[in-house]
Amino acid sequence: MSKAGTTDMTDTTENAAAADEAAGARLSTAPREDRPDAPAGGPVLGVVGWVRWFWRQLTSMRVALILLFMLSLGAVPGSLVPQNSADELKVRAFKEAHTTLAPLYEKLQFFDVYSSVWFSAIYILLFVSLIGCIVPRTLQFVGQLRGRPPGAPRRLDRLPAYATWRTDAEPERVREAALALLKGRRFRSHTAGDAVAAEKGYLREAGNLAFHVALIVMLVAFAWGQLLKSEGGKLIVEGDGFSNTLTQYDDFKSGSWFGTDELEPFSFRLDSFEGTYEKNGPQRGTPRTFEAAVTYSRGGADRKAVVRVNEPLRVGDSKVYLIAHGYAPVVTVRDGRGKTVFHGAVPLLPIDNNITSTGAIKVMDGYRDKNGRKEQLGFQAFFVPTFAGAGKGTMFSQFPALDFPVMALTGYHGDLRVDSGLPQNVYQLDKSKMKQFTDASGNKLAQRMLPGETMTLPDGAGSITFEKDIKEWASFQISQQPGNGLALAGAIAAIAGLAGSLFIQRRRIWIRAVRGEDGVTVVEAAGLGRSESARLPEELGDLTAALAALAPPAPEPPPGGKTPPAGPRTDPEAAPDTADGTAASGGTAASGGTAAPAVPAADPAPSGEADK
Numbered sequence: 231m232s233k234a235g236t237t238d239m240t241d242t243t244e245n246a247a248a249a250d251e252a253a254g255a256r257l258s259t260a261p262r263e264d265r266p267d268a269p270a271g272g273p274v275l276g277v278v279g280w281v282r283w284f285w286r287q288l289t290s291m292r293v294a295l296i297l298l299f300m301l302s303l304g305a306v307p308g309s310l311v312p313q314n315s316a317d318e319l320k321v322r323a324f325k326e327a328h329t330t331l332a333p334l335y336e337k338l339q340f341f342d343v344y345s346s347v348w349f350s351a352i353y354i355l356l357f358v359s360l361i362g363c364i365v366p367r368t369l370q371f372v373g374q375l376r377g378r379p380p381g382a383p384r385r386l387d388r389l390p391a392y393a394t395w396r397t398d399a400e401p402e403r404v405r406e407a408a409l410a411l412l413k414g415r416r417f418r419s420h421t422a423g424d425a426v427a428a429e430k431g432y433l434r435e436a437g438n439l440a441f442h443v444a445l446i447v448m449l450v451a452f453a454w455g456q457l458l459k460s461e462g463g464k465l466i467v468e469g470d471g472f473s474n475t476l477t478q479y480d481d482f483k484s485g486s487w488f489g490t491d492e493l494e495p496f497s498f499r500l501d502s503f504e505g506t507y508e509k510n511g512p513q514r515g516t517p518r519t520f521e522a523a524v525t526y527s528r529g530g531a532d533r534k535a536v537v538r539v540n541e542p543l544r545v546g547d548s549k550v551y552l553i554a555h556g557y558a559p560v561v562t563v564r565d566g567r568g569k570t571v572f573h574g575a576v577p578l579l580p581i582d583n584n585i586t587s588t589g590a591i592k593v594m595d596g597y598r599d600k601n602g603r604k605e606q607l608g609f610q611a612f613f614v615p616t617f618a619g620a621g622k623g624t625m626f627s628q629f630p631a632l633d634f635p636v637m638a639l640t641g642y643h644g645d646l647r648v649d650s651g652l653p654q655n656v657y658q659l660d661k662s663k664m665k666q667f668t669d670a671s672g673n674k675l676a677q678r679m680l681p682g683e684t685m686t687l688p689d690g691a692g693s694i695t696f697e698k699d700i701k702e703w704a705s706f707q708i709s710q711q712p713g714n715g716l717a718l719a720g721a722i723a724a725i726a727g728l729a730g731s732l733f734i735q736r737r738r739i740w741i742r743a744v745r746g747e748d749g750v751t752v753v754e755a756a757g758l759g760r761s762e763s764a765r766l767p768e769e770l771g772d773l774t775a776a777l778a779a780l781a782p783p784a785p786e787p788p789p790g791g792k793t794p795p796a797g798p799r800t801d802p803e804a805a806p807d808t809a810d811g812t813a814a815s816g817g818t819a820a821s822g823g824t825a826a827p828a829v830p831a832a833d834p835a836p837s838g839e840a841d842k
Contacts, residue, residue: 298460302347313342319492321341365741368436375432378427378794381425382424391766394755401424401745404777405426420568434760437731438731447716451717459710460484464479467573468701469500496546497526503522527544549708550707558700558701559578562697565597569596571593572596576591577589579626584627586626588611589613590657600690608661611638616629620740629683640694641666647660667691681697682695682696735765737758739756740755751784
């Protein structure tokens with residue numbers, strides 16, 4: 231062969247490969263990650279080059295996944311370490327218990343993870359990365375939807391799924407039948423030259439884009455909720471009420487964009503609390519009923535409701551959650567003259583699952599000692615709903631229900647320091663300016679009491695009575711989080727988009743019908759998917775079987791005839807056909823006579839084809 235002939239053949243092969251690559255263009259909208267190479271002889275990268283390189287890296291899917299992983303990893307300390315935004319008391323207790331770790335955690339902002347500089351940086355970079363990735367992919371996908379499937383490659387037998395047969399039907403009739411068949415199966419199809427081009431599975435890319443858009447929606451919802459949220463707690467004893475104003479909260483936190491005038495105007499009263507517990511078996515003490523009956527008002531009309539765990543009361547944009555429960559013994563304090571100076575229910579805080587509780591009883595005004603001088607009283611209270619521990623030096627509760635309530639009191643007198651101007655915990659007693667009562671023998675005064683019993687204070691200082699009426703209290707969390715609905719919609723959309731991108735396959739099919747050298751029509755069918763799938767050969771086989779019914783295979787040429795077998799494969803280096811008519815390589819079948827077209831298992835596509 232001459233050198234010129236060799237050059238012509240090389241050019242023809244290169245042109246055919248280029249045409250094949252154009253026809254099997256990438257089925258994904260993922261952007262190309264080109265490297266901004268510097269011009270020859272110039273600087274390695276200028277300022278613009280570095281900016282472009284950084285932007286390409288930031289908007290790549292690889293970096294987006296890394297940032298998403300870093301965001302989830304950064305949330306770990308927010309779950310394991312107490313947060314100031316959730317419970318400052320727990321943060322204070324953690325710092326006192328871990329004097330070595332606390333300063334390090336403070337520097338790393340582990341007590342304020344979700345508002346820390348490093349978490350916000352990851353959050354913002356992820357947001358920008360997703361935006362920069364989605365916008366060009368969306369524009370590219372819209373362009374694909376508005377366009378038509380590309381024409382057929384020159385060598386269909388190079389594609390992963392391929393079938394061919396000869397038929398006596400006219401090529402135009404075969405193409406018309408193929409076009410109608412593909413459209414009937416919801417393929418976007420059209421006739422391009424001597425072949426029909428069709429494409430299906432656009433919902434895969436739509437689902438992929440929907441998933442990423444949903445991630446942005448969830449990020450926006452999270453930021454919106456953090457900036458505009460409000461959250462406060464209130465402990466309410468049976469019979470008491472609450473009005474949704476800032477001064478009524480025991481503790482209150484809000485986002486930086488939230489204004490107190492945005493609090494939902496409503497109020498409610500705790501009518502009763504009911505708690506029942508498992509009495510036997512390994513689940514003994516486990517709550518079975520845990521609900522608060524309330525009467526709430528919004529706009530003047532009173533309504534009844536029951537608040538349960540994970541079943542909040544919804545009032546407008548606010549939700550009232552039931553988060554805790556305990557007991558509030560009713561006590562009466564009298565001075566030496568018998569005058570009542572304090573009467574009411576005193577909430578005590580649980581310290582274990584059996585509601586062993588502690589607290590303080592403070593008499594701040596109205597009390598005078600035997601000489602008529604004003605003084606303040608304080609009592610350290612220790613309460614158990616079901617007493618145990620008699621004769622063991624201490625007492626504890628063995629069951630959370632009020633089966634055998636006992637309260638131990640220790641009395642003090644002096645200055646409670648409530649007027650010092652410093653904040654004070656209502657459940658703790660400041661004893662720095664207090665003296666403990668002592669009896670005639672000089673022993674410190676402390677007494678265990680049953681409901682209805684009275685402890686007499688020495689030297690005519692008065693008395694304190696543990697009344698038989700023991701009330702219960704419930705702690706509520708009142709919150710407004712405007713981004714929750716948007717976050718839920720984003721999560722649902724993300725799941726739906728992810729399912730579509732995983733289970734829907736985008737694929738292209740071409741059917742070519744041309745007249746062969748012997749005048750018999752040669753039909754070729756081939757398919758290309760975004761990734762290898764066993765369903766593509768099956769789908770192509772189903773299509774060719776249906777088309778073969780409309781364009782039946784032609785009889786084979788007589789034995790010994792000079793007419794060569796029909797088929798597009800004319801390469802002298804191609805492997806010979808097997809006895810059943812299936813080519814030994816390339817995944818093609820040349821059928822004659824009445825044999826049905828075959829779609830065998832696909833061999834690996836040539837380099838550069840399988841991923842197009």
